[in-house]
Amino acid sequence: MLEFPSAPVVSRLAPTPSGFLHLGNAVNFTLTWLLTRRAGGTLHLRIDDLDRARCRPAYLANIFETLAWLGLDYDHGPSGPDEFERHYSQQHRLAEYEQALQAARAAHPSLFYACRCSRTTLARAAAPNGHYPGTCAALALPFDAPDLAWRTRVPPATTVAWPDLAQGPQTVALTEELGDFVVRKKDGAPAYQVASVLDDQRLGVNFIVRGQDLRTSTAAQLWLAESLPGQAGFTHTRFLHHGLLLDAAGQKLSKSTQTSQQRGILAEATSPQVVYRAVAALLGLPAGTGMSLAELLAEYSPR
Ligand SMILES: [Zn+2]
Numbered sequence: 001m002l003e004f005p006s007a008p009v010v011s012r013l014a015p016t017p018s019g020f021l022h023l024g025n026a027v028n029f030t031l032t033w034l035l036t037r038r039a040g041g042t043l044h045l046r047i048d049d050l051d052r053a054r055c056r057p058a059y060l061a062n063i064f065e066t067l068a069w070l071g072l073d074y075d076h077g078p079s080g081p082d083e084f085e086r087h088y089s090q091q092h093r094l095a096e097y098e099q100a101l102q103a104a105r106a107a108h109p110s111l112f113y114a115c116r117c118s119r120t121t122l123a124r125a126a127a128p129n130g131h132y133p134g135t136c137a138a139l140a141l142p143f144d145a146p147d148l149a150w151r152t153r154v155p156p157a158t159t160v161a162w163p164d165l166a167q168g169p170q171t172v173a174l175t176e177e178l179g180d181f182v183v184r185k186k187d188g189a190p191a192y193q194v195a196s197v198l199d200d201q202r203l204g205v206n207f208i209v210r211g212q213d214l215r216t217s218t219a220a221q222l223w224l225a226e227s228l229p230g231q232a233g234f235t236h237t238r239f240l241h242h243g244l245l246l247d248a249a250g251q252k253l254s255k256s257t258q259t260s261q262q263r264g265i266l267a268e269a270t271s272p273q274v275v276y277r278a279v280a281a282l283l284g285l286p287a288g289t290g291m292s293l294a295e296l297l298a299e300y301s302p303r
Pocket of ligand 1: 114115116117132135137
């Protein structure tokens, strides 16, 4: 079932230092590591610290501690917080993101518009589906005025399709599921969707493993990449969206276990085997209680 890219696999772990990593993150990292290592691929650690207001040194340190605890190695990326801050932070690439956004706007003038809506206005005016109602779409506000966000115009009935490695053929109705989305925030920083595409392309990533909750994000990125000059290669990325986590009894893990931001998996689990077992369950593999990472790797072979 797993049809890997024909080129050598390049993937990434992409945590955000805005909270302690939880079980869901740990499972995603382990699954990404397993699939990439089994394919003989290259693995990057790429940390998303675009939103500096939410980043904390303790969360950054927690990323490295969690990867060490899980026993996951990677081929490229920062070895620790200091090296991350010096050489890998997205703050070093703000000019690069800005250049890409300006180039996209120059190449596709009608695709973007400036939006002055405040958080409060947005909350009041949201369409029944919670989407941006297009308040500023026809106002032609100046892009370079202060305190304006940039949105991309998602045309009516836009759908995005891709062959998912785990879920089979996927189609997302982007207009209905997302609507006109922000590509540049009011502070001038790129939105996550933009930075993520540019970073993955810069690293040569061709295989992305993420949870099903990011399907809409994937659709937005695939669609947007075609309008970002030089980034169309992103549309050849292979995606694997993994499902919900089940415990040993086949029950969905409780939300508090899955999303706890308070202490994180390092504080909650006595050993990483709980993570390995969850990964084995996702892959439909047998998992003993004492399963090690080496056993998981040995047990799993791409079909
Ligand atoms: Zn607006």
